Amino acid sequence: MPPLEVHLKTSIDRTGKDYKEIHQWIDDPEKKYERHDVTKILEFGRMFEEKYGKEGAEEYIRHIHDDLNKRFHKLENVDRKMLDDTLAYFGVK
Ligand SMILES: [Zn+2]
Numbered sequence: 001m002p003p004l005e006v007h008l009k010t011s012i013d014r015t016g017k018d019y020k021e022i023h024q025w026i027d028d029p030e031k032k033y034e035r036h037d038v039t040k041i042l043e044f045g046r047m048f049e050e051k052y053g054k055e056g057a058e059e060y061i062r063h064i065h066d067d068l069n070k071r072f073h074k075l076e077n078v079d080r081k082m083l084d085d086t087l088a089y090f091g092v093k
Pocket residue numbers: 001026027036063067
């Protein structure tokens with residue numbers, strides 16, 4: 001999983017803001033499994049949209065996207081072509 005600084009830089013590059021509060025909330029060590037749960041994307045996305053607008057919700061989704069990408073690419077002994085296809089299938093490239 002990319003460290004916080006990587007998430008902050010990605011947000012700055014994309015939006016001009018670091019959205020630190022969002023990234024820290026997602027990566028809370030005590031709650032990170034619940035907060036990276038893709039079945040909660042609608043619920044948490046709405047929460048961030050209410051607080052930070054559409055851009056904040058998008059940065060939350062981008063965080064999940066980037067973590068998925070990083071995690072899957074750490075896997076060893078997998079068929080790379082199948083892995084890339086699976087990630088592309090879910091919009092993670
Ligand atoms: Zn994360």
